[in-house]
Amino acid sequence: MTSTDAELEALLDRIPVLQGRPRTVTDLPGGLTNRNLHVTTPERDVVVRVYRGDPDLLGIDRDAECDNSRAAAAAGVGPGVVDHLPDLGVLVIDYLSGRTLTNADFADPGILARVAAACRQLHDGPRFTGDFDMLARQARYLATVRERGFPLFARYTDFLEPFERVKAALGARPRPTVPCNNDLLAANFVDDGAKIWVIDYEYSGNNDPCFELGNTATECDLDGDQVEALVTAYFGRRTRHELARVRLQSLVSEYGWALWGAIQAAASPIEADFHTWGESRFEKAATTFTSPLFERLLEEIGRDD
Template identity: 30%
Template sequence: MMMKPLGSAAHAMEETIETVIRDAPLFEGGRDVVYGPVSGGISNENWRVKRKDGSGDWFVKVPGNGTEMFIDRDAAMDASRKAAAAGLGPRVHDDLAHRGVEINDFLPDRRASTHSDFADIENCRAAISAYRTMHALPALGLTKTVFDMIDEHAQQVAELGGRKYREDAWLRLNTQLAREAIDASGVDLVASFNDPMPGNFMIGEDGSIMLIDYEYASMNDRCYDLGIWFGEMFFTPERELELIEAYFGEVRPEIISRVTVHKALADVKWSLWSMVQLEVSRLDFDFHKYGMWKKMRARSIMEAPDWATHLRRL
């Protein structure tokens, strides 16, 4: 990672992080620090800030342009603090929290996972352990189910005059069918992570996993957390059954259905999120391609012959 001294900003995002460094008491006005970008995020501007003498090493998250539309920074800090207290996440520093900037201890003894890491069942079991810890956290200050997220993004796309998918009405119809089925069966609210990008799983040398990036965390159905993770990791049906058993201690048809339905809903949510980001983000990322992929995978689940069966047995 290329680290730069304060005062060498070459573009707007570097100017922003330099302002943060000067303003945060933790960094003492930028004395003896260097900074560099951390790759992998698609919402915010992420940075590593270090003291040259090695006495401090931090991860700094600067809110991405427009993210205030769908991220409650106070709620994110609440989740981060509770996760840190449980040993699930890194230490949180409150400097500039009032401006939405999150500062954590960097985790140099851990590495961000990749999709290939989760081909190993032991890494999957470590992640299940992390999810159990997450779901047992004290109640978070924000309740936001996948349906709340979908409604929010749909309204934002409309307000921004953003692009709509050709199948928009069809997706909305199937989302409503899922909403009615889940409402009838009851929502199992727990403290949920909601954002299982591989880079958010930090693997230690002992094989344990810590979670980072709690900005999408909320009280949500636990099966959403499992469903979105299964989809993100492209698990086979056989691996999904293994992990359902690892989490619940058993495999029942209604659990499989609940996870499957939430997997489809997660893709609907992120496909709409992508259309919002396409309008507001300044990150160099192909949000259109990402959204189309999510939309097509949601269709693949909702168009399958067993979709109606899944809805009936929730």
């Protein structure tokens, strides 16, 4: 943070845990819908998450984010919540000392196993406020794009019919929902050397655990063997129907989040290449829709093994 950030300094002065205390402030990387600040005082280290963007447009519930951050902390896998100041657009959480993962880290089988364990710990914890269903969210995002006349990726609507087939296949054998982060890119895992923590709960909600794994697989660019290793570590066994479900949920993630990119590209004041971000997700989805793998996954999800 630079010395010209007078407005931000004034905001920090309004946060009780920081008032009247000497502090150092460092911007943390990432955070397209938050500005994340590492703030150190003589008493403690915290992260101040300053909200930005249109939460209604993107389907973000900031109160649920706070509730679910507390639940994840109670599960022992998320940082503690220090304060929530919705009038200021701020969530304050404990700072975790460790390193954020990168996609390259998933080449290590040990990391895959520890990530699976972290997901299980989160999923076994207290229920979250609200549900998250990318199948329904995709429809809402698409409606937003159409109603507002936002540009859409070429060929996106070509796959609406096969997407309905994915919905039907997933709905034929529904799974109980569990508390999920739903946005586990590599940087949302923090490794402190002893355990892996899960951070950032703005899209959290109770969901199919296979979406969590499938979303992680695609966001972290896991190859086929790595996806299988992650799924096997999570379930403690390898079955074709669970692996197929995770891979289909990867497809759901790609097809749905692509629209998030389209909305942000058209509406966000933030300087970022949201179009390329969204298009890359769509192209991943299109590749699966048009490959022989697609029909095989639809068949295998109905198996008992």
